[in-house]
Structures are given as C-alpha cells and as structure tokens.
Amino acid sequence: MNELYVCKVGELDDGGVRIVGEPGHRIGVMLHDGEYLAYLNRCPHQGGPACEGMRIPQVQDVIDEAGLFVGQRYDESDLHIVCPWHGYEFHIKTGEHVCNSAVRLRKYATVVREGGIYVQY
Amino acid sequence: MTATAGVFREPLRKSFDTEEHLGNAYQQALERNYEDFLIVDVDSHHYETEAFGEIARYIEDPVLRDEALYQGMARGGVTSVDGSYQEMTGRVTRYPLRRHEATPPTIHRDITLMRRWMDAMGVDMACMFPTPMLNIATCPRVEVEVALARAYNRWLCDNILSEEPRLTSMLYLPFNDPESCYRMVEEFGDRKGVIGFMVTATHYKSVQDNAFVKTYAALQERGLPLGFHAAYTWGDKSTALMNRFISVHALGFVWHNMVHMTNWLMNGMPERFPRLKTLWIESGLAWVPFLMQRLDNEFMMRSSDAPLLKRKPSDYMREMFYTSQPMEMVENKEALELTFKMMKAESQLLYSSDYPHWDMDLPSTIYDLPFLQEGQKRAILGGNAQDLFKLDPHFAPWKLERQKQRAMAARG
C-alpha cells in the first residue's frame, strides 16, 4: 500500500479540502466533523474534479401534516460534495451519489501520524 | 512508501482558471489520443455580456445604442422571466468564478477563453454562439432584436472569427423579422468563419410562413445549413405552469424544436428545399425517435394533411443533422444504441459540448460509447461536421505537437 503525505494537522480547516497527487490520480482530502475523508478527485459522471466544488446540504421539499407543500429547507445533517462540472451531489461521509448509491466517488483511508495527515492508496 | 504530494492546492478560492477547471478533461484527451483525429464542437458558447460594451457600439441607431449601453445585457434577477437559477446557486462553479479569470490584454478575451477550454477538452474547432443574446428571441420589440442581432454578428465577424480560424459560427437570424433574416444572410453569408445561420427555437413564428421562403432559398443557394438552436422561455404558456428550472429546461429545450421540426415536415419543406441542410441543436437525442414514431404513425393515416411529403417523416428526419448534447445517458445504453441507429448517427450526428453551460458534454461521452466503432466515433466527433460545413481543419496546437513527437519517436 502506498501513502501520500497531505499536510500537517491544523493546515486543513474543518470544511476545507486539499487536492494532492499526480495528474490522472488526484485525491481530495477534506476535514468534516473532525474526520479526514479522502476521495478520488474524479467524478463517476464525466470525470470532473468532484472534490473541488461546493459543499451544500441536502435540499428538502417540506410537506406538512395536511399533505401541503409549504416550502423548502436544508437538511444540515446531510452535507453533500457537489461536483463543479454539472452538479452531481455525493454524501460527504460515504461518497455515494445522493440518488443512486452505486454511483460513487472512490474512497481512500486516511491516517494521522506524528502531526501529519496521510492518505493511503 | 510515502510519496510527497505532487500538487497541493486549495480549491474554492476566488480565482478561476479554465485549464485547471478542465484538467481532468485534458487527461481524458491524452489517454484517448485525441491528437489522432479532428474534434469539432458544433455548439459551444461564450458570454458576450462581458464584451457587451463593444457589441453595443456596433448598433447603428444612436438612440438605441445609448439605451443598450445604459441598460446592458445581463440576465435579470430572481424574479425575471429568464432569471433562472441555471447556475444552481453556484454549484456549477464556473458560472460565478468565470469573471475572475485573468487573460492577456493583447488577444481578445473571448478568443483566449475559447482556446483554453477547447485545448483542455481536445476540441480543435468550435462553432460558437452567444449566451443571453439567444434570448432576444423573446424580446417584445422586434427592432431591438434586429439591431442587436446585426450588431452582434458584425462584432463577432470583425473581432473574433476573423482572428482565429479555429472559431466559427452559425449567425443569429432575427426570426421575428423575415426581411431582416434575408438581409442577414446576404450581408454575412460570405464572411470568414460563418458556416451557417441559426434560429433560436423560442421564436413564436411559424417556419412555414411564406415570408421566410426567400431566406431558405438564399441559404440553399449558398450551401449554408440552417440551425435551430433549442432554448426555453418561462414566458411560454405551458412552461409558465412549471415552478422548477429542471422542468422548464428538460421540456423547453425539446418542445420548441419539436414544434419547428413538425411544421418543417408537415409543410413539406424538405421537398421544397431539397438541398437545404437543417441542424437541430441542443435538444439531446431522445426526442428524435419519439417524434419519428409519432409522426410516422399519424402520417400513414392522414397523409392528406401533409401532401408534399413523398416519404415517411422519419425518412426525412434521418437526412437531417443533430448535435449530440445534452445526451440522455443515465443507465439506458440499449435505448441510446437504438436511438443512434434510428437517427443514422454515424453520418447525421455531430458532437457538441455546450460548454461552458451547466449540462455540457465532453468528447468522451461519444468516444467511450461501447457500441460505436472507432470510425463512427471519429465521424461523430468531427468528420460529420467537417463534411457538413466543408471545414478546412485546424488542429489544437498541442495536438499538432503531440503528433510530431509521436512521429519522431516512431522514427527512433
């Protein structure tokens, strides 16, 4: 197994992302809720740099008890990685597309060692 | 082993670089050896809004010129008819960040930006269209549409098409004024880089109107194709019932072209203008088999309604040309393959990206299709366009360089 040094702990803020690796094999490493997550920076749709986009929570249509549509809101507990090329959205914790879990970003393990963040591939 | 990071970048900053945004596209181009063949993108866009001051100065009427300079051409805000949220609240990052991209002062910014994305995708030549100006089709003041169309066409020919042989365009026809359409063909038909003319599909004019016959004859005479570029408008009575952009876009971009195609066929235009080639732009592909089946079925029962047709509507449709994007391709390989077959894609389909818009397609959407032979892929990606528009091929500089390197390597 290979390891790639990402950066020092503290250099990556919560919500931030670092793109590391070589052309054709770039990995996005992000810190979310205290957890380091790493995904191949290549979207399963058309190959876009999925890790370089916005983070935005799940949008919900709100239907009240009477069955009426009353508006929209964000589900802040379900943050998405949004691919900047066309907007495919993936659950940040799993890398799975929000509408089809078979469509997913390739996930890598991360380790923190002696103050450094590493991604294993 | 532990490797050091090859690059270390912090995305989501405020600058924008097309080549970086499309870095993965360039990888695809290298992996697939796109230097081996010509790629022509038949529908791409620029944001003429950035050069609108220059364009407006081409308006001859001094009063309208001042008005245009004062008001500008940007889309309206959240409440306007076309103030859509196409950009998905910034999710498609090139929309909000594009304006931060730095370009050198010596070359027109639009040429630089076009070259950058074309090179990144492996596109050699592009047919370019404006973006907000497609919507002047729905401008209630016909004279404004005509003046802006002429100003844009002059500006484009003078500043862009004359300067870069990789760039071409099918020029905008102000379809609300048939006489002006004819004059546009006469005035610009021979300009460098003009490979045809284009009607925005949201025009509320019937294509079979006798008033357009002169224009069609002029196009046919010159061997210039007529394109129908799909669009949507929230001002249409049916789309006005919709509350989501996805709805108005998914249907609007197909619906308006279906209307024109149906009129074109039922009024026998392919028989009346047998040498006039038509190109149906940005409606995707799925509507083609639908309309073929629908019209054939009705035509067999009531051919008296379309007496100029000597064959089934689908036979004529198979002789027309189509651009590929946005290609419907979510878990439907079988349907897609049949669609390609029904429309005779190997000779009638032309690759288009629609870059930089939100639903753009890369050349790999065609190149990676498992049911196409290499020759068919190359035809769709460039050969068909080269034939239809009689293009003199101009390759991207990096492709020429790579061809050279490979030839040298082969010689040892």
Ligand code: FES
């Ligand atoms: S490539 Fe990621 S959404 Fe299309």
